[in-house]
Amino acid sequence: VWQAQVKRPAVGAESLIGSWGIAVSDLDPEGTIFVEGAYWTARAPALIRKGEEVEVIGHEGLVLSVRGKGEKG
Secondary structure, eight states, rough: OOOHHHHHOOSSGGGTTTEEESSSBSSSSSSEEETTTTEOOOOOOSSSSSSSSEEEEEETEEEEEETTTTTTO
16 A cells, blocks of 8 residues: 555656656747657746757646756746
8 A cells, every 4th residue: 555655656747847848839838848758748947949958857737847958946
């Protein structure tokens, strides 16, 4: 039981937190990214240009929250 509670989710938006992907459109503030073999709608706090690397830092429903490669926080 303990292992099931501490194990990272294997599917869905929650499982993508910490993953890296590529912006397939400009995120200003919302756009599309490709991560873990699928296209997702994503939102960023600052402009991210098409082709830049992004890190998934959270989600709200099926919209992923991301930041650019050089951003901290």
